[in-house]
Amino acid sequence: MYPTLLSPLRLGPVTLRNRVVLSGMTTGFGFRDGAPDEDAIAYFAARSDGPGLVVVGFGAVAPEGRVEERIPWLWRPDAAEALAPLAAAIRARGAVAGLQLGHGGRQASPQLTGLRPVAPSPVPPHAHVRETPHALTAPEIQDVVAAYARAARAGARAGFEVLEVHAGHGYLIGQFLSPDANLRDDGYGGADPARRARFGAEVIAAVRAAAPDACVTVRMNGADHVPGGLTVEDAVSVAPRFEAAGAHGLVVSGGVYGSVPYSIPLLDDPEGIFLEAAARVRRAVRIPVVGVGRIVRPEAAEEALRRGDCDAVALGRALIADPEWVEKAAAGRADAIRPCIATVQGCAGMLQHGEAVSCAVNPEVGRERRPRVAPARRPDRVVVVGAGPAGMEAACRAAELGHRAVLLERSEALGGALRLAARTPVLGHLGRLVGWFERRLGAAGVQVRVAAEADGRALAALEPDLVVVATGARTAPPVLDGYELLPAWTLEDLLEGGASTLGTTGPLARPVVLGAGQRGLALATWLARGGASVTVVADGRPGADTSGLAARALLARLEAAGARIMRGRPARIASDGVLVRAGDGERLVLADGVVIAEPLHPVAVDGLDAMTADVARVGDAGGPRDIASAIAEAREVVEAHTQARAGPPRAGRHGHRR
Ligand SMILES: Cc1cc2nc3c(=O)[nH]c(=O)nc-3n(C[C@H](O)[C@H](O)[C@H](O)COP(=O)(O)O)c2cc1C
Numbered sequence: 001m002y003p004t005l006l007s008p009l010r011l012g013p014v015t016l017r018n019r020v021v022l023s024g025m026t027t028g029f030g031f032r033d034g035a036p037d038e039d040a041i042a043y044f045a046a047r048s049d050g051p052g053l054v055v056v057g058f059g060a061v062a063p064e065g066r067v068e069e070r071i072p073w074l075w076r077p078d079a080a081e082a083l084a085p086l087a088a089a090i091r092a093r094g095a096v097a098g099l100q101l102g103h104g105g106r107q108a109s110p111q112l113t114g115l116r117p118v119a120p121s122p123v124p125p126h127a128h129v130r131e132t133p134h135a136l137t138a139p140e141i142q143d144v145v146a147a148y149a150r151a152a153r154a155g156a157r158a159g160f161e162v163l164e165v166h167a168g169h170g171y172l173i174g175q176f177l178s179p180d181a182n183l184r185d186d187g188y189g190g191a192d193p194a195r196r197a198r199f200g201a202e203v204i205a206a207v208r209a210a211a212p213d214a215c216v217t218v219r220m221n222g223a224d225h226v227p228g229g230l231t232v233e234d235a236v237s238v239a240p241r242f243e244a245a246g247a248h249g250l251v252v253s254g255g256v257y258g259s260v261p262y263s264i265p266l267l268d269d270p271e272g273i274f275l276e277a278a279a280r281v282r283r284a285v286r287i288p289v290v291g292v293g294r295i296v297r298p299e300a301a302e303e304a305l306r307r308g309d310c311d312a313v314a315l316g317r318a319l320i321a322d323p324e325w326v327e328k329a330a331a332g333r334a335d336a337i338r339p340c341i342a343t344v345q346g347c348a349g350m351l352q353h354g355e356a357v358s359c360a361v362n363p364e365v366g367r368e369r370r371p372r373v374a375p376a377r378r379p380d381r382v383v384v385v386g387a388g389p390a391g392m393e394a395a396c397r398a399a400e401l402g403h404r405a406v407l408l409e410r411s412e413a414l415g416g417a418l419r420l421a422a423r424t425p426v427l428g429h430l431g432r433l434v435g436w437f438e439r440r441l442g443a444a445g446v447q448v449r450v451a452a453e454a455d456g457r458a459l460a461a462l463e464p465d466l467v468v469v470a471t472g473a474r475t476a477p478p479v480l481d482g483y484e485l486l487p488a489w490t491l492e493d494l495l496e497g498g499a500s501t502l503g504t505t506g507p508l509a510r511p512v513v514l515g516a517g518q519r520g521l522a523l524a525t526w527l528a529r530g531g532a533s534v535t536v537v538a539d540g541r542p543g544a545d546t547s548g549l550a551a552r553a554l555l556a557r558l559e560a561a562g563a564r565i566m567r568g569r570p571a572r573i574a575s576d577g578v579l580v581r582a583g584d585g586e587r588l589v590l591a592d593g594v595v596i597a598e599p600l601h602p603v604a605v606d607g608l609d610a611m612t613a614d615v616a617r618v619g620d621a622g623g624p625r626d627i628a629s630a631i632a633e634a635r636e637v638v639e640a641h642t643q644a645r646a647g648p649p650r651a652g653r654h655g656h657r658r
């Protein structure tokens with residue numbers, strides 16, 4: 001199984017037990033004034049049993065270089081002592097401990113730092129931060145180099161064996177590398193990439209000198225993916241200079257704030273999106289190169305290594321979603337790996353709002369210190385109605401805790417809202433999560449019944465102790481005049497191949513989509529890619545029901561497909577289109593059909609009032625919510641039921657509060 005992936009790798013002075021790296025990722029929790037606490041230690045420890053190298057994300061070398069609040073502050077005089085328990089916890093699990101050394105430069109927000117950002121030149125970044133940065137003078141550049149050296153010393157003293165200099169993602173060293181950010185005409189800038197690489201090379205040399213026993217790697221971009229940014233040709237010419245400056249290895253990533261693709265690939269961005277650039281950089285150097293970017297399946301990782309794209313793979317969200325990724329791969333159980341769905345609703349989406357990282361598909365993220373719920377002492381019969389994400393999670397969890405779980409689904413197939421969303425290619429990867437749930441249901445021994453109608457009487461006949469209602473929600477067409485004039489479908493009906501209100505079927509040449517949540521946007525993109533001229537009517541902020549980053553990505557795809565957005569509220573359907581109220585007036589959007597994507601209304605189960613069993617509603621059945629909340633509350637309901645049956649919680653139990 002995956003012989004290359006699981007083989008050791010020599011990286012300068014260290015040897016990794018396998019070629020999987022936990023990519024440096026900020027947690028948004030677990031750090032106070034730059035020092036890790038028990039929560040951070042537990043989070044990293046939980047992810048250190050498998051990978052060869054575990055990298056703690058962005059540690060700031062200077063106060064003005066912070067890009068998030070809860071990160072290592074490496075300028076602290078006691079940084080080594082503060083970080084030592086974290087390095088020790090990672091190493092205790094058999095992984096090599098790594099730490100990123102970073103400076104945000106112009107991408108560091110003054111709202112966060114209270115300080116003016118600095119950069120090679122006074123040019124603001126592409127997104128998120130508006131301030132024009134202060135251009136560093138030559139002596140100030142030397143101060144920053146010295147700050148990297150001090151941080152390296154602290155990191156090495158703390159016990160980190162790998163120090164990863166952050167020269168990518170549009171942060172300070174990356175800004176020096178990028179023609180659009182570096183307009184200097186001194187020895188640190190100019191048309192020649194070698195001159196723009198000088199600052200990075202000086203930092204690498206200083207880090208090597210400050211921590212002579214450490215392995216020094218460099219995270220750099222294969223390309224910035226913004227106009228005027230670093231190109232792959234630049235990266236190929238810069239990489240050997242970083243090698244010459246003393247780097248033991250390179251991590252080749254991509255993107256900056258505001259780029260498409262972004263450093264954190266989204267939605268249907270392809271697996272291994274930055275590997276081509278990694279392969280080109282690898283051919284230019286003799287040191288190992290680590291590939292990163294939406295690498296999710298062990299087979300894909302193994303193939304990348306065999307092809308020679310890279311010498312190791314860094315996994316970010318795959319290891320947030322499933323900390324046992326490596327162990328499952330090694331055991332030949334890749335099918336059991338919980339798949340990340342790349343909408344960053346829990347992880348980077350939370351960070352964007354200054355909140356703790358969580359995970360849409362794994363409610364345990366950030367709660368690693370919470371004691372596991374013990375299996376039920378006496379198995380109950382748990383009946384779950386509806387096989388969307390919430391229902392499947394509830395049924396799996398119930399069976400895994402020892403209950404006799406029955407899952408009833410009205411349609412012929414499992415997946416609910418996930419399966420439907422996966423029919424639009426932009427969200428097609430959601431199908432992987434459905435497949436994972438199906439396998440988990442089988443492994444847990446859940447009794448699954450499809451094409452099963454459930455009402456109070458049918459449920460009572462199953463003699464349940466707990467009924468979990470996870471029937472989801474369906475589009476409820478808004479009250480509008482004119483439905484008799486133009487064919488209309490709900491999103492569900494259209495995706496399921498149903499007929500319109502007037503009995504017609506598609507395809508539509510000029511549809512209007514009512515509703516600009518992620519479902520509406522994904523559907524509109526799909527229709528537009530099929531050649532239709534599509535207008536989406538947005539009554540509110542488009543993509544408001546997903547993370548800001550995923551919304552941006554959805555809108556970029558919609559625009560690329562040629563669809564339009566119109567802000568306003570649908571007022572009436574006419575024979576040739578939909579009248580939309582925007583501002584003071586009404587405008588006609590010409591259309592040959594209407595697809596209604598919102599609002600959603602919960603699907604009810606009849607006859608529940610008479611039930612004597614405990615009844616809990618989870619997911620959209622309790623009102624529309626995101627998948628993260630749906631899965632989390634499904635798990636919570638089943639665990640709470642199990643604990644309640646086990647008696648009062650024992651003293652000394654604690655979860656952590658973030
Ligand atoms: C929540 C989150 C935090 C991240 N923080 C960092 C960071 O501190 N430093 C960094 O270099 N990259 C950071 N990244 C990017 C990841 O390291 C990785 O390069 C990116 O997510 C692509 O890999 P993936 O598709 O396997 O997640 C972060 C990504 C996520 C999702």
Ligand code: SF4
Nearest residue numbers: 340341344346347360
């Ligand atoms: S929140 Fe979403 S994108 Fe982030 S790790 Fe979890 S599944 Fe992946």
